[in-house]
Amino acid sequence: MSNESYDKSPAETLVKRLKAAGWESRRGGLWEKGRHRLYVDGIGIFLYRLLSGAWVRTHGLTYNHILTKDSIRFLDGYKLNLLGD
Numbered sequence: 001m002s003n004e005s006y007d008k009s010p011a012e013t014l015v016k017r018l019k020a021a022g023w024e025s026r027r028g029g030l031w032e033k034g035r036h037r038l039y040v041d042g043i044g045i046f047l048y049r050l051l052s053g054a055w056v057r058t059h060g061l062t063y064n065h066i067l068t069k070d071s072i073r074f075l076d077g078y079k080l081n082l083l084g085d
Helices: 010-020
Strands: 030-033 036-040 044-051 054-062 071-073 079-081
Touching (some): 010 036
Antiparallel strands (some): 030 036, 036 044
16 A cells, blocks of 8 residues: 555645544644644644643654544654544
């Protein structure tokens, strides 16, 4: 199976998933839910987590690696459940 994505707008698809999963839209492509933030752009996403009172970028991923509707698995094995906190 290939990791190629033929989705015309993967960011738009992910934004729909985030809305459905209860993520809150912030300014300029930022989405927030609990102790997690996602920055969504045309190439991929960056995950930020609230650690010791500061937002820290912990992961990044291109769209061709987002495999499921309800979760994102990063290359190091970390899994972010979009539905839970």
